[in-house]
Amino acid sequence: MRTCMLLWLAVWLSTAASVSQAAPMTAPTRLAFTIQEYEKLSPFDGIRWPGPRAEVKIGDAWYGWKSVAGIDSVELVQFCEKTWPDKGIKRIEEDLVEALDLKGIKLERTVDLELIDLATGEVILMEDVVMTRAQRDAIRDASHRKAYRFVVESGTPMDSTKRIERSHRLVMKAEFAVLARWPNLNGPELSAEQIRQDLGQLEWLIQERFAYRDLLQIDYRGALDAVRVSIPERPTVPAFAAQIQKVLALFGDGHSRVRSRWVLRGYAPFLTHWIGGKLLAFRADRSGLLDEAFPVLEGIDGLPLEKWLEASDRVICDSSPQFAKERIARGLRDIVYLRTELGLPAKRRIKLMLRSLNSKEHKQLIVPVVEQKPIFGSWPEMESQILKEEIGYLRIPSMSSKREFLADLDRRMREFRTTDGLVIDLRGNGGGSRDALRTLLPYFLADGEAAVVNLARYRLEQGQDPHFENGYMENRGLYPAAWGGWSQAQRQAIERIRGSFQGDWNPVEEEFSDWHYFVIEQSTNPKAYPYTKPVVLLMNESCFSATDIFLGAFAGRPGVTLIGRPSGGGSGRSLGYTLDHSGVEIRLSSMASFRPTGARYDGLGIEVDQWVPASVGEFLGTDDVTLEKAIQTIRKSK
Structure with a gap:
């Protein structure tokens, strides 16, 4: 798959295609979408765990931690261990x-x-006592401490780490050569x-907990041995984390x-996006191309x-x-x-090689390394809103579980009841609930x-029990299927699919449970009414996880058309684990x-019914x- 990925890169870079220059349309009202999050603050300059009661650093002095905001610190540990199993200590710190x-x-x-x-x-x-983000970040970055687990009932330490003990390769396989090149990253x-013990723990987790261990038939033991045999003289936590990634x-x-x-702090001050087989560089705020005359990044x-x-491919999942x-x-x-991966020296500036769309002219552009990572x-x-020609437009930028968000979906559907068609825009939705x-x-x-x-x-x-x-x-x-909460209609839907379903990959039978089913019926939402007009879902490669499930549920339904580009493809229900010595969380x-x-x-991922290539105008807004394609599709369906 990794070789296949490199072939894809070669194809993308060699493809010659013009950038889409569609005629501008009337822009609907725009609204920035934000999600309220808890502030990442701490009153401590350091924290360590000699037992269930932590010791904390204030200034240059260490103290026992009795309470915070009137709550006993051990009580808080026990609460966090119950709320976030296996991650309570990490949550207290961060x-x-x-x-x-x-x-x-x-x-x-x-x-x-x-x-x-x-x-x-x-x-x-x-x-x-003042709490700051800098103190919290310093504690997070010092998380090389032993990741102790605590028995909630008694508050006493518990060492239950399981590791694989076996003989190891002394010579790594050539296919894992990249795993022997550790980046030069500072840190604890x-x-x-x-490291050897943490690799043994990681191997046990992959062998005993990982659902997709055998999906691509990866020789994970050989991969871990390549990391093991190449441990540098002074390995650091960040470098080890990079190798695990x-x-x-x-x-x-x-x-x-x-x-x-x-990943080290320090970022390129621009965004990139594939347009017509070429990687274009954009300003970080999406106000335009980084260089209008030389938009293509070539080096x-x-x-x-x-x-x-x-x-970059070394640390990116070999997914779709x-x-x-x-x-x-x-x-x-x-x-x-x-x-650091490429063995290049650290610099405060970046030299970009750009070229024109026709590939005839080239330009060098110097830009600074910035501290704030540009975000998409x-x-x-x-x-x-309701668009022209009485077409409803439902924008879903993320899959929230908040009551007000779900109530707004119902409210919007009431508004759209008399529309002549509906567009559900899921582009860029990375998932959630x-x-x-x-x-x-x-x-x-x-x-x-x-x-189903x-x-x-x-x-x-x-x-x-399976x-x-x-x-x-x-x-x-x-x-x-044996669950007692199914309605008659849901049970009948399950029975219909059980007899004919055949997955495209068969997990090891004794390692997995019976089949589980996600079934929705009309009565799942008592507020729902039958919407019978044409429906179009907009999607792209950034749709992932719960958004994949959403798209898959609508795909192939009567009157529904999927337009854009195939989704990312993900639905693994990941669980977290912390490696004992490094504190690396996976x-x-x-x-x-x-x-x-x-x-x-x-x-x-989910395929589309009508493919629309990425364009500069769409990326910039x-x-x-x-x-426009969605509106045309609905218009033709009337």
């Missing part, structure tokens, strides 16, 4: 504001602390033995990855673009070609990290109809997920060829 909010404590930017003098045992009250240092990228699963921060710092794409292509290009923003954000920035699908699909189901929209099998842990009646994936709306998919057609979601 998400203290959120943890306290869930306990009913609303903070501004100060907090009261009770501390214990480590020499005398005296309790010290510190009031209105680890011993070679600590390269291993996980081999499996073709977009949800399985390293979550700990390992950086004296190296051709192919070399930079290959370096369209998903990987887009993510590899986006990875070019991480210029400081990629320089939610795009297009448009609000739901399945609640939007539960809310909207009933509007497009016949009276009494139940639709997802089938999946859960990767069992040791001792779990036939457990209630199943293991309630948070995805997935239940076994995520591994826990289910094998399929469409009712038998096709996997992961690594494939000056025109929208895809939306």
Whole structure:
């Protein structure tokens, strides 16, 4: 698959195509979309865990941590371990504001602390201690401490780490040569033995927990041995995390990855996007091309673009070609990290090689390395409304589970009841909750109809019953056929598909649960009415995860057309694990997920009915060829 990816890169770079210059259309009202998040703050300059009660650093002094905002610190540990299994300590260190909010404590930017003098045992009250983002980030970056687990009931340490013990290759396989090249990243240092133990733990997790372990038949033992045999003299946590990311990228699963921060700060100050087989550079705020006369990026710092794409490809998942292509290009923003991969020196400026669209003229452009990473954000920035010719436009930039978001979907559908057609715009929607699908699909189901929209099998842990009646994936709306909560219509829909379903990949039988089903019927949303006019869904390669499920549920339904470009392809339900010595947090998919057609979601994505190429105007928001195509499709269907 990695070789296939490089061939794709060669094809993209050699393809000659003109940039779409569609006529501008009347721009609908635009609205920026934002999501409220908890502030990432901490009152501590450091934190360590000699036991269930942490010790914290204030200034240059260490103290025992008795309480925060009136809550005993051990009680808070126990609460966080229950709320975030296996990640409670990490959440306290990195998400203290959120943890306290869930306990009913609303903070501004100060907090009261009770501390214990480590020499005398005296309790010290510190009031209105200022919390900052810099302190929180410093604690996160120092997370090389032993990732202790605590038994919630007793509050005592528990060492239950499992590792694979076996003989290892002393000579790595040639196909894993890239895994032997460790990037030169500064950070907390680890011993070679600590890395070997963490690799043994990672191997056990891949072998015993990872749903897509065998999907691409990756020799993961050989890959891990390549990392093991090449441990440098002074390995660091960020460098080790980068090597783990390269291993996980081999499996073709977009949800399985390293979550700990390992990419160096320092970014290219522009965005990139593939247009007509060429990679174009855009200003970070999408106000225009980086250089109007020379828009095509062909090299950086004296190296051709192919070399930079290959370096970015090392840490990008071998998922669907369209998903990987887009993510590899986006990875070019991480210029400081990629320089370490390519063995280039650190510099404060970037030398870009640009060319004209006709490839006849070339230009060098010097730009600075910036501290703030440019983001692609939610795009297009448009609000739901009724467009010309009485066509409803429903913009869904993310799959939120918030009540107000779901209520707004119902409100919009009431507004669209008398429209002559409906456009649901999912472009750039990277996923989230399945609640939007539960809310909207009933509007497009016949009276009494139940639709199976997802089938999946859960990767069992040791001792779990594969036939457990209630199943293991309630948070995805997935239940076994034996579940007692099905309606008659849902049960009939399951029975119809059970006899004929055949997945395009067969997981190891004894390692997975019985099939689970995600079934939606019209009564799933009591507010739904039958919407019978033409429906168009807009999509692209950035649609992923829960958005893939949404698209798959609508694909092939009567009166529904999918327009744009194929989605990313992902539905793995990843779970988090922390490696003991390095503190590196990883995520591994826990289910094998399929469409009712038998096709996997992961690594494939959802195909379109009408393909629309990417254009400069659509990326900048000056025109929208895809939306115009949708309007034309609905107009022709009247």
